[in-house]
Amino acid sequence: MTGESTPLPAGRRPPLAVRALRLLWRLATDRPYRNVMYAFWFRPKAVFQPFNDTRAERYPVIFGLVQSRLGKDSAVRILSFGCSTGEEVVTLRRYFPHAFIKGIDVNPGNIAVCKRRARRSGDTRLAFETASSTAAEPSAAYDAIFCMAVLRHGAVGAAGVTRCDHLIRFEDFAATVAEFDRCLKPGGLLAIAHSNFRFGDTPTAAAFTPLMSRPPGPNTPLFGPDNARLEPAERVDVVFGKRR
Ligand SMILES: C[S@@+](CC[C@H](N)C(=O)[O-])C[C@H]1O[C@@H](n2cnc3c(N)ncnc32)[C@H](O)[C@@H]1O
Numbered sequence: 001m002t003g004e005s006t007p008l009p010a011g012r013r014p015p016l017a018v019r020a021l022r023l024l025w026r027l028a029t030d031r032p033y034r035n036v037m038y039a040f041w042f043r044p045k046a047v048f049q050p051f052n053d054t055r056a057e058r059y060p061v062i063f064g065l066v067q068s069r070l071g072k073d074s075a076v077r078i079l080s081f082g083c084s085t086g087e088e089v090v091t092l093r094r095y096f097p098h099a100f101i102k103g104i105d106v107n108p109g110n111i112a113v114c115k116r117r118a119r120r121s122g123d124t125r126l127a128f129e130t131a132s133s134t135a136a137e138p139s140a141a142y143d144a145i146f147c148m149a150v151l152r153h154g155a156v157g158a159a160g161v162t163r164c165d166h167l168i169r170f171e172d173f174a175a176t177v178a179e180f181d182r183c184l185k186p187g188g189l190l191a192i193a194h195s196n197f198r199f200g201d202t203p204t205a206a207a208f209t210p211l212m213s214r215p216p217g218p219n220t221p222l223f224g225p226d227n228a229r230l231e232p233a234e235r236v237d238v239v240f241g242k243r244r
Helices: 016-029 031-042 060-070 087-095 108-121 170-183 203-207
Strands: 077-081 100-105 126-130 142-148 184-193 208-214 236-242
Touching (some): 016 031, 060 087, 060 142, 060 184, 060 208, 077 087, 087 142, 108 126, 170 184, 203 208
Parallel strands (some): 100 126
16 A cells, blocks of 8 residues: 555656556556545545554564563553554564464554465464454453554655644544553553654553654644644654553
8 A cells, every 4th residue: 555655756657547547557457555545535534544554564663672671472452443454463472482473453444455365374372353443342451462553654754734623633543542551551651653652642652652653754733732733853752651
């Protein structure tokens, strides 16, 4: 999925009719893409980042920190929220060979891809579910929750955007991370990367200690609790430990 990439200059793009036919063909044959474009065009309230760009080994520093804290060989329970087509879960399996890992994504086309891949691998300690929140997950059930490149919207990175609430709202972010807190065990770890909001601005953060900060990703401006754009930050906290 290349939803956030820069379009080719007009002179080098195929003619409009070719692009329109390609779009129609992809909408007809590619279910994850069809759902992405539906969410992009119609903006259902429950969806944060509609684009499902992902790849394996995307977050080695963050995954490495969580592995060093939880232990590579421990039988921990991990949640990948916004797992897209599953590359993040496949990567997490390498970091945590004995873990139970669950992937949740709002796009049923993505989850269908994840389930097919899991069936082929024969890995029985993986689970996938289509959902827009962790409301159906049990309380204090996970040792780590990863929410990578989900609590954002690519379009708020455009020049001149001063507010984000036409696309994503701080109150939905705050409600989502409060749910993560409920699902995490005491002492559990929460990773939130490439977000347009700061976890530290939510009431939930009072129960957590920041453990790692990183420079903000490209095309990832920050917005405050009033949904207004903040001054650029040099670093943002991305991994948090829930106090016992
Ligand atoms: C850019 S992808 C990130 C994929 C992966 N986490 C990564 O970083 O490589 C964002 C994903 O978040 C999912 N998503 C957006 N809003 C969601 C929500 N409310 N609940 C669950 N998934 C959501 C999208 O469907 C998409 O697959």
